[in-house]
Amino acid sequence: MFELPLDLVVMLIGAAFAAGVVDSIAGGGGLITVPALLLAGVPPVQSLATNKIQGTFGAATAAISYAASGHVVLRKQLLAAVIGFLGGLAGALLVSRIPTDKIEIALPFILVAIAAFFALRPGLDDTDRVQRIRPGLFTAAFVPVIGFYDGLIGPGTGSFFMIGFVTLAGYGVLKATAHTKLLNFSSNIGGLTGFLLVGSPLWVLGIAMGLAQIAGARLGSRLAMRVGARLIKPLLVTTSTLLAAKLLWDLM
Template identity: 85%
Template structure:
């Protein structure tokens, strides 16, 4: 059933639960699961494709949890989700044809800037603010770029969707978190579809991790809805900073 010994499976399941919890609140769950898959012996492309399998479970659970609480109307997000899916699919299909070195070099500094924005900007809470661009322009110009990035590179996708919803759409922190999840789920599915054409995921491991993601995402989304920006902001700052430091360490 599983592609690995039981002790490694349990390690990966535990990592997926923690990732589901973190990802449902602030994004950045891949910071936990991708290194865990590599540590377990997965080749890089197989680690990424397996990560997409398990990540879709958590993103879907978080999206449904926020929708069930009335924080977001999933039906209204279907056009944006379709665009995010196509972006993720295109990014994954082109991952071997587009040089990503420059993106990977700049990415840590972008993540640090996002962390600083959420840490230092005064008055950033769950209150909606002025909308800077129309919903149609946001969907047509911003969503496909982040979806494409998710399929092409991946780390920090949730944080990038969050920063867009807060700064461009004018959403409060909790509302931005809720609206991020379906788009992140869709780009995950698109990326998985693309990766499946070049590498077969570990399906048994991916599904087992996905079930753990469901449990973590349910716990995390409930806690986020209860506490709001007071929990989401510091966790987003922490995950973005840790991911940036990890990427810098890998470059060095």
């Protein structure tokens, strides 16, 4: 059984709290927790599986917080959540059978493009805009693709859901953030279910980090609802850029 000294466990719990704050606002919490787990010496597959456990706590907390404040009606997202779960499950089950090298090379540039979109597009705020595709088509075509990506690779899933809700569904930034969380939660659960078949997560550590994620997500969602796009946009730009930089570094 893999064991960690107490000081590393405390460090990982602190990283999970910070990830919960960031992820509930702009996504990208895995940018903090996955490197922290790897630096602590947890093997890669076990790190990904453990990260899925703790990430589900934060995503669920953020989804509930936004719903309780009236920014999203979760029952209207149930079908999309089921599809996101199936996509995440399929991605995790096929992770060893699908070559992901080309996706991993393109991913940093896609994340930079997302960061540039939110940084440079004028007038991007909490106001809803023109809906470019119908909700049914969005759920049937866009959600399973991003869910599958979450199970297969993972980094940037929240950013991809965000860009879809803003550009295709026409949501304002805060509304898009609120609607992202349940889908992120469901694809995370799907990915975790798949990882349980190929890896053994550190359950105690994952749950401990998950409790810290709950505290961080509560704080982050409150900040996002209070400040809105003025906080979400710059944090989304920052996390997308840092994630792109990390992925480029890993490829070198």
